[in-house]
Amino acid sequence: MIQTREILNAVNFIFKKNLPSFMSDKYCDVKGCQDLSFKTVPSNLAKKAFTFDDSKTKVHLCKVHYKEYKKKTKQDREVDRMDWV
Numbered sequence: 241m242i243q244t245r246e247i248l249n250a251v252n253f254i255f256k257k258n259l260p261s262f263m264s265d266k267y268c269d270v271k272g273c274q275d276l277s278f279k280t281v282p283s284n285l286a287k288k289a290f291t292f293d294d295s296k297t298k299v300h301l302c303k304v305h306y307k308e309y310k311k312k313t314k315q316d317r318e319v320d321r322m323d324w325v
């Protein structure tokens with residue numbers, strides 16, 4: 241039991257160091273997803289990729305959904321950039 245606890249402590253330490261949001265007890269806001277939050281993104285952009293229940297200004301995404309979010313909002317972000325030219 242002590243060994244297990246030591247391993248968990250080591251894992252917690254690594255995650256605390258590398259992924260601060262991992263320890264924040266926040267969960268992915270995508271409907272039906274129960275993974276821990278990896279990144280927080282503006283909801284107006286996130287809503288282009290996913291559907292959210294309530295109107296927040298920022299939403300939490302897990303690692304998998306963040307990747308999907310980046311993929312799905314890539315075009316929009318490129319269009320935004322073109323508007324500047």
Ligand SMILES: [Zn+2]
Pocket residue numbers: 268269270273274275301302303304305
């Ligand atoms: Zn998710």
